Amino acid sequence: MPNISWNLIQDRAAEFVSKWASETYEKGESQSFWSDFLHVYGIDRKRHGAFFEYAIKKTGGKQGFIDMFWPGKLLAEQKSAGKDLAKANIQALDYLQTMPDHDLPEAIVVSDFANFELRMLSSDEITTFKLADFPKHVRSFAFLLDQQSKQYAEEDPVNRKAAEAMAALHNQLRDDNYTGHDLELLLVRLVFCMFADDSGIFERGVFENYLRSRTDIDGSDLGPRLVKVFEVLNTPEDKRSQALDEDLKQLRYVNGGLFADPIRTPDFTAKMRDDLLNAMDLDWSQVSPAIFGSMFQGVMDEKQRRNLGAHYTSEKNILRVIKPLFLDELYEEFAKIRSNKPRLREFHEKLAGLTFLDPACGCGNFLVITYRELRRLEHKVIEQLHGKNAGLFETGEHGLVKVDVNQMYGIELEEFPALIAQTALWLTDHQMNVEFSRQSGQTFVRLPLTTSATIVHANALTTDWNTVIPAQNLNYILGNPPFIGQTWQTKEQKQEVAAALPDIPKTGTLDFVAAWYGKATAVMKINPRIETALVSTNSITQGEQVGVLWRCLFEQSVHINFAHRTFKWTNDARGIAAVHCVIIGFALFGRPEKHLFEYDEIKGEPIDTVAKNINPYLIDSPSIFLDLRRQPISKDAPTMINGGKPTEGGNLLLNDDEKRELLDKEPAAEKWVRPFSMGNEFINGIKRWCLWLDSITPTELRSMPEVLKRVERVKQMRLESTKEATRKLATQPTLFGEIRTSQTDYLAVPKVSSENREYIPIGYLSADMVAGDKLFFLPNTTMYHFGILTSRMHMAWMRVIAGRLKSDYSYSNTLVYNNFVWPNATDEQKTEVEKLAQAILDARAQFPDATLADLYDPLTMPPTLTKAHTTLDRAIDHLYSPKPFTSDSERVALLFEKYRGAIDE
Secondary structure (H helix, E strand, O other): OOOOOHHHHHHHHHHHHHHHOOOOOHHHHHHHHHHHHHHHOOOOOOOOOOEEEEEEEOOOOOEEEEEEEEOOOEEEEEOOOOOOHHHHHHHHHHHHHOOOHHHOOOEEEEEOOOEEEEEEOOOOEEEEEEHHHHHHHHHHHHHHHOOOOOOOHHHOHHHHHHHHHHHHHHHHHHHOOOOHHHHHHHHHHHHHHHHHHHHOOOOOOHHHHHHHHHOOOOOOOHHHHHHHHHHHHOOOHHHOOOOOOHHHHOOOOOEOOOOOOOOOOOOOOHHHHHHHHHHHOOOHHHOOOOHHHHHHHHOOOHHHHHHHOOOOOOHHHHHHHHHHHHHHHHHHHHHHHOOOHHHHHHHHHHHHHOOEEEOOOOOOHHHHHHHHHHHHHHHHHHHHHHOOOOOOOOOOOHHHOOOOHHHEEEEEOOHHHHHHHHHHHHHHHHHHHHHHHHHHOOOOOOOOEOOOOEEEEOOOOOOOHHHHOOHHHOOEEEEOOOOOOHHHOOHHHHHHHHHHOOOOOOOOOOOOOHHHHHHHHHHHHHOOOOEEEEEEEHHHHOHHHHHHHHHHHHHOOOEEEEEEEEEEOOOOOOOOOOOEEEEEEEEOOOOOOEEEEEEOOOOOOEEEEEEOOEOOOOOEOOOOOOOOOOOOOOOOOOOOEEOEEOOOOOOOEEEHHHHHHHHHHOHHHHHHEEEEEOHHHHHHOOOEEEEOOOOOOHHHHHOOHHHHHHHHHHHHHHHOOOOHHHHHHHHOOOOOOEOOOOOOOEEEEEOEEOOOOOOOOOEEEOOOOEEEOOEEEEEOOOHHHHHHHOOHHHHHHHHHHOEEEOOEEEOOHHHHHOOOOOOOOOHHHHHHHHHHHHHHHHHHHOOOOOOHHHHOOOOOOOHHHHHHHHHHHHHHHHHHOOOOOOOHHHHHHHHHHHHHHHHHO
8 A cells, every 4th residue: 555644645635625626517527536536545546456337236136336446445436416425325335235245345435526424334433524624534534545454364464373383383293204194184183173272163272271281391292192182073972981081071073084094193392392382372263274275385395386386376366266257147146136035045056056176276275265255145145035133043944054165176186285175175164154153143063074075186187077076067167277387397297288188289388287278178068067267377378379279279169258367476375486377267158248357567456348259368359379470471571580599509609708718819710700699688788709600611710729629519519419400410510500690780679578678679780790599680671660560569469479488578480470460551651650760769879878678677768768669659559540549458459350351361
């Protein structure tokens, strides 16, 4: 949230009053009014995720629109001057009835420009004031600046502390050779018991008090005491020994299989006992079961994390998956039928019959949040059917709660997270039972545990998902499969990808996650009613992978029904680098309304737009697959050539020092040294050189022993290569492996460029400069060609079509450039573009000491250069469309249309 003083807020409030003192018309100025209101507190509406005309279903199913809505914070309803604010309040409160709990605001404010009425929903406290008195009441909206007021569970410090405490205990036991299944089961049982101790499953504190009072401070008898506790929890009360310790008799029978298997008795030291008791000091009733992913993450080392592709999903990101997949639709249906009790009962049965499969479930975060949200919706249904505090259990009808954990299914490769996932769902069930108990006025606890989630410990890619849950009984597939790029996959993993996508002849270019798309599609073909949503690395929607994967899926009638375009991955586990992800919801049928979510670059909040069609590049455009093309699709486009490949093992290339040292020894070599550039050297102004010996005679070469040594090393390096093609090159060690040069000055385009730049740095190099294989070059070009390639239009296309090298853009001549459709420009228009393109070079020339990296760094880009690019961008946009573009997505959508037209010609 913004860091802003109350003095400044009051000053801005006074300006707000002055500006809006005479406004009376609702529709004309409502949006500006609330934008200015948020600005008083330093809040930018778009950056912080607030919406105008937010669509929501009202009671009865009619479509409503909230004037201004900031989920989790504020709902604002605006009326024209003199209109009844009481009606505005009723309208706002009605919206809350069909709103998911995670979107519920902290307050409602209604206004007719001249009057305000603020209602805090937690206390139902109402504050009213005139517009003129707003500066006196600015602190009434302090919650807008409070970062802690609406945190997601994973941000709560108790979750972090609990995860770290259990990870520390895990490591101590492991270091003392207490490992494997026994250790994993011990930790899961301890977590369950501590949660039960604090949350009402057990009598409060009975487990902790027993360990504190009945175990020695040196920890020597703690292990046997714990094993006895687990035995008691696995034994029904009527089957227990009459001589059982009175403290242990207080423990309730749990069942569910959690305490069934015997484990080795662990040994504890005094420190380990203290650490366990200190962990018990936390309030485990406040711990979100979703922290178990963090706990597991905390005990894995970096190498294991990479091998498993483990990236645990935050609650915020899980909601981005489940809301458009099923939750929003369920709430809309609930809104339509909430007053129709027969249909509401049918809807209740529907909720209890929905099933969910996460085929890479890890510690169960997706299933946990899914179950929690399903139960919360069920609570609303029960309340609507039976009312609040209606003595729901007077007849002993405990069947009113129908949703249960046995609707959740998962597959997990590792045993420990599989155990955690099953336990986490039990804990979530109890949390939901507590919530329901508050609502109903009756205590509701499901003990003993008679049902459980089905979490299969297996390899999801070698397991028939139909054996985990029959496809005909499944409704939704969801999750976050492993993030492993094709470079990092093992031989076995590559084989698994190929087996999961049998219709694709060559899967070597695909990320590991592609296999889950293949497996999900196969299951959906058994039951076409199933819908799937997966979190994935964005690379499966970019570059060559699109044509390989999505062509195959679309041929099997797959439709993308919603998608979140690229956003930065966030989660609660420490030490995880930023990952760029997409979320794709797909099925074998197309929804009538498709949703495409784009992200604000600063805040990262999604903006939902309705799309006609979502293609595999996640653009609202026809579903077109770009192929690698040898020549440009536009006839007037010059040919783009890949630079030469040295294949020389560091012997034909020299840096400044190596060049100086060589020429000191052999001045005659100077005529054979040429400047050399890869993309990195071009962008960063690094001087590099190469030995260019294409026309050297044997006599000249023998006269330079230092150069000859380098040539000999090139030959030896090539001979020792495992690649046959490289070994063949040993017959001509004086030459680059691939020779491509220009006889004229040329336009250079680096193959790899930072994702942070608005523009790939493009520019001219002299014919003497040898271009390496990380640099594309275009000889015989004009300033018009430079203008088109450096334009925002071309950059927008590149961002969608190019592949990635880590997170950087990886430009391709055969995919990006050759498929880019150039505009139909008149000679006059080309002349104008040339003038504007030259202005860019002129702006660069004002900073002769700056590298292209300096000039195109978003933080240091000179205003004159920015202005020159903006002016050129407008001119290029106009060549494509007389109507201004509002986003890069619009630019790319138009380019796809033009591409389709070009291939149809």
